[in-house]
Amino acid sequence: MEKPRVAVIMVPFPAQGHLNQLMQLSCLISSYGIPVHYVGSAIHNRQAKVRVNGLNHEDVEKIHFHDIPTPSFASPPPDPNSPDKFPTQLQPMWDASLSLREPVASYLRDMANKFERVVVVHDSLMAVVVQDVSSILNAESYVFNCVSAFSKAVFTWDLLGKPLPIEHPKELPSLEGCITDEIRDFWALQFEPLSYRAGDLYNTCRLIEPAFMELLEREEIAGSRKSWAIGPILPAKLSSSASQSESRYRCLEWLDKQEPNSVIYVSFGTTTSLSDEQIKELAFGLEQSKVKFLWVLRDADKGDIFDEQVRRAELPEGFEEKVKGVGMVVREWAPQPQILAHPSTGGFVSHCGWNSCIESITMGVPIAAWPMHSDQPSNSVLITEILKMGLFVREWKQRTELVKASTIENVLKILMASKEGDEIRKRAEELAATVQQATQQGGASKLELDSFISHITRGNDI
Missing domain, CATH: 3.40.50.2000 (Glycogen Phosphorylase B;)
Known part of the structure; x- marks a missing residue:
């Protein structure tokens, strides 16, 4: 045979x-x-x-x-x-x-x-x-x-x-x-x-x-x-499979109610855990920027992701109540390609892992780069200096420093509500057309x- x-x-x-x-x-x-x-x-x-x-x-x-x-x-x-x-x-x-x-x-x-x-x-x-x-x-x-x-x-x-x-x-x-x-x-x-x-x-x-x-x-x-x-x-064609949890639908439904390019998506991938102090600064920076946001706040993966004992990061008291209508915090696995493809998503605060970068490039979403380790520092240079479709939240040489709320607020305002941000977004959209074709x-x-x-x-x- x-x-x-x-x-x-x-x-x-x-x-x-x-x-x-x-x-x-x-x-x-x-x-x-x-x-x-x-x-x-x-x-x-x-x-x-x-x-x-x-x-x-x-x-x-x-x-x-x-x-x-x-x-x-x-x-x-x-x-x-x-x-x-x-x-x-x-x-x-x-x-x-x-x-x-x-x-x-x-x-x-x-x-x-x-x-x-x-x-x-x-x-x-x-x-x-x-x-x-x-x-x-x-x-x-x-x-x-x-x-x-x-x-x-x-x-x-x-x-x-x-x-x-x-x-x-x-x-x-x-x-x-x-x-x-x-x-x-x-x-x-x-x-x-x-x-x-x-x-x-x-x-x-x-x-x-x-x-x-x-x-x-x-x-x-x-x-x-x-x-x-x-x-x-x-x-x-991205699938919205029936196996999605309720929270996945919730965040996409929330995006459906927002204006085009009005929401900044915030996620640091599966291998980064922020300190409580940095989480507070990020929360205050998002709040003070007045920019709409979707923030995936999860701890980094363990070797066995099915081991249920996972740290639940603390947000400042009353934060989610204060930002109701402006921002949404997701603590579960999120459908990132669908979020980036959504017309309401206008920017991405990212650790610059290559999955996140290539998804953002494909969807034409500009990046606020915040590299953490491995290939992320060099990817962030590719995104900001070579492809010119992003800007830094924090450069690699300052990696040991706490990123203050005022810095985060300033970067978000530039990316989401300035002429410079518009030019970066236009460049991101041009790159998206190139790779999609x-x-x-x-x-x-x-x-x-x-x-x-x-x-x-x-x-x-x-």
Whole structure:
């Protein structure tokens, strides 16, 4: 009996922003009629499904999830008072993920017996786990980069100990202070296994990061491997699935009642916990600005998000009552792509994680940048200095300082109610038109995705 021809195996890194992007990519590749298998621990497969944002439920149903046994790991709470905002509470989980190598290798060998070709698409931080793909004759692997081309280039040349060889803003954030020694060591483990990859995928659009894509395609970085810039990989039509909680509907219903471009959306992603003192300053800054706001106030994730013991951050007494009609505070998981796509949303106070940036770019929403760790400081430079679709709330060099209410108030007024803010918004809308067109039939990113699909199905009439 003839074997089915190609299967794609997704191996995500267990952190929300990474799980999310590989879920989006899974649905995209599946739309070409290729079976896609999403591989991870039971906890993280469940997390990926529970937190599906904007994806169509029927598309997710087509993905095959495979739970790999993972050793138990400590799941401590985040420390909101730490001056260093890197999510060290997730390190035990990441260390535990290294033990997936053997069961993943066994799974890949099993799949290689069932399909003519097995294509592994893995996060760059999972190279150690998938490295045995190199010993399977009918298997090949591709790295999916969950960061901007700019951040990847900044980090790559930083690790080489060389200056970025093209024109760039004077001050670039170095890795120092962005990450911990532990995650740097974790990265270092990936370097040799990364050499086994057959190519690179990027969740960016070549039209907005051309110079940085060219840098990453240089022979000294990519070798003879091909790169595909296929982003943004958000679905063209965002779904409002029936699995949404009441609060999700509430915040979107609240936005329905507001004027176009009148609301600032405030969210710091899944890996940042603000101190009580900073929460108070942010609350007062929002109140004093008189700008309408939707504020997602949640603690950073623990390794196991299903462990219900979560800190409930305190707001100033009577705050929600005082801002009734002007602002809304959401404490649950929020449908961010739908919020950013809403016509009432006119700005985004963001930590500048790449999911948030690429969603904001796609929806044409200008950003008030407040980077916290990892690639966020370099993403914030990309947004403010290179793409010119945002401004800083707080620059990276001032990361240890408390951001005062007066600073927040001032930035919100500039972004939401000034000529400068209007110009930034116009620029954001122009970029949105560019990347939206790029993902449509015949567009730059769609052509690169088609090229990748042709490459992995080469020699097959799929």
